[in-house]
Amino acid sequence: MSEQVGYIRVSTAQQNTARQLDGVHLDTVFEEKTSAKTKDRPELQAAIRHCRKGDTLNVHSLDRVCRSGAGDAVSIVEELTSKGVSIVFHKEGLTFSGTMSAAQKGVLSILAAVAQMERELIKERQLEGIAAAKAAGKHMGRPKAAATPEQVRELRASGLSIAKTAEQLGISPATVKRLQKT
Structure with a gap:
């Protein structure tokens, strides 16, 4: 019997996972709160190990699993499809099952590279904003304690x-x- 498996990831403990895979019927869900910049994502690895032939791994969007590099995206999809597992990236409307064609690998690599670039651009803008705030004399971080x-x-x-x-x-x-x- 095939199973609908979900993988949900947010970067910080304060972020809400509710919008990811909302309305998608899932039999089993793997959820973690960790940055995708690290390859140490135990719940992603557990989800991959859990999936069996005929199962489908549902992921909200490509950047939930592949932001640390385009090669990661292709290797994850190839690993799953070689086991007979389908993988669906809902936001992008991408479904992979069976052997990937050269065109599918290319599209997946491009989209994963764009996701990685987006993450790096966000980080650049964040650092620029912090530098501008410091240059303007704004206090960064927690407010100083008012008590003596x-x-x-x-x-x-x-x-x-x-x-x-x-x-x-x-x-x-x-x-x-x-x-x-x-």
């Missing part, structure tokens, strides 16, 4: 716990610990 070491020491000396001191000063317990050491 003296305030922390005073509240702690009055018997307040770290948690209560943090709550009263509007800072985190970790910041309380750091400030009481200075």
